[in-house]
Structures are given as C-alpha cells and as structure tokens.
Amino acid sequence: MPLLDKKSPLDDLNKMHDDLGLQYFESQRFWRNRAPFFNFKINRYFHLLRTRRLPFPAPKKYSQAPRFALALQPELLQVPFSTLLATRRTRRESRPGSRLDFSRFSTWISCGSGSQHLFANQTVEARRLSERITRTTAAPGGIYATELYFINFSLEEIPKGLFHFDPIRGEAELIREDASRELARSLLPGDQPISALENAAGLVIATCVFERLRAKYGTRYLRFACLEAGTAYQSLDFAACALDLMFYPQGSLYEKEVCDTLGIDGLSEGIMWGALVGP
C-alpha cells in the first residue's frame, strides 16, 4: 500500500514514497494521534533535567585539543539590515589575490554560532555571572544541537588543519593537523568547487548532534535539526554578504568521507551542510 496519496504523475514514474525522508513527513501527518504522547515526553524531559538525571545539553568539547581564541570585530558588521536583504547574493568565487584575515573570519563564524556576550565585548566570566547563555542564532528549545567545523587551508594566524568551534568561549579547537586543501578537494565532487577551492580559505561543515534534540522532541527531531542548521546557515549567509566573503554551499559533499574526516558516525551526529568560505 503506498504511503502517499497519488497526487503527482511522478509517483507513477518512481517510488518516491519508499524514500525514508518522505516516510518521515508522512508519519507527521498523523501527529494529532501522537500529540498527547509528545506532550508527555516533553514534560518528562523537563522533569529529568530538573532532577539532574539528564545533563543539560552542552556543546561538544575537545578538552585535549590546542585552543585558539577567535578575534571578533563586531564593528565590521555595520551594514543596515535592509541593505543586506536588498543586496545579498551567493558568491561562488573568491577574489583572487586577496586574503581572508582571522578577524573577519572570526567575526563571520561567530555569527553562525557564537555567544552574544562575546559580541558585547564581555568575557566568558561575565557570561558565567548571567543566568542564561544567549547565542547569535536561534535553536529549538535553546538546545543548540548544531556544531561547526572548519578545515583551514589558508588562514595564517592559526595552524592549517581541522578545527571545531566552541561557541560559548569563542575558541577554535584544533582537532586534526593533517587536514588540508587536498583533503577538502577529495570531499567535493565536480569541477566548479575545485576552481573555487583554489582561492578559498577553508571548508566549513555544520553537523547536528541528533540525540540532543531526540531526547526532547522524539521523532520530530529531524525537522528541528534541519531548521536549526538553517538558522546557522542564514546568519552566515547574511554575515558573508556584510563582510563581502565567498560563501559557497556544497550540496554534493561526499557524506561518508566527511564523516570519517570529522570522526563522527553520521547517525548520532550527522552532516547538515558544508560550504567553502573565502575572501
């Protein structure tokens, strides 16, 4: 029996309704029947948090990794929002001969996931005094399941290699030193990204730690995972336009190879998007 009502002639041409993604959305059509259980699950989630039987979801931390403080310059972002809306475009080419400096990069990446306290030029200690951790991006339930990674090929102020971002402290953690432009090339199919790679500063990858969302939202985690990854993308897109950067999304990343590079299994933590960034 087909999972979807026949609405499109395409349904006869392929078995799209066998696709797992569509099965997920189909399952959500019967949400009304499951809503009471959903509410029960959310109440239980808060109960477990209150009774400390479940830890509050925290960003990943590589405690052994060398750490590099980001050099934020919020004043670089003084572009009126209406101008950004009116002029934003996806730029797929770097400006040859120009270089992305660490301040502009730091400011940019912190727009995709960063502590608002750092933008207010406050220290992490100042944040500790505050009750809430506030971020530069929106996230379902404030859970922040998105993690950002960066393969640096050309920023000179930090070593070449694979970094993970600590959004609370505003630091980059060096988790692999052997990640290079050649490695990034092997993760990206096609000719177009290969030419953009020549002048790119690096490859940014967003993942989602699904379990953080699943603990609260159950099967709806997938919807929230996509939305949250989108808010980070949107902030980075606007910030790239404000800072005049190339921000070139790579929809065709080789998924398994990227997971292997990041050291994640692709299931409990999976790839949401990847993009080249450059001057």
Ligand SMILES: Cc1cc2nc3c(=O)[nH]c(=O)nc-3n(C[C@H](O)[C@H](O)[C@H](O)COP(=O)(O)O)c2cc1C
């Ligand atoms: C989630 C997402 C994924 C995208 N993936 C790609 C991609 O793989 N390759 C590409 O060239 N552009 C990609 N784009 C860029 C879109 O093609 C682009 O945003 C669209 O053509 C509109 O153009 P504009 O951004 O210049 O307004 C992506 C955009 C988004 C939001």
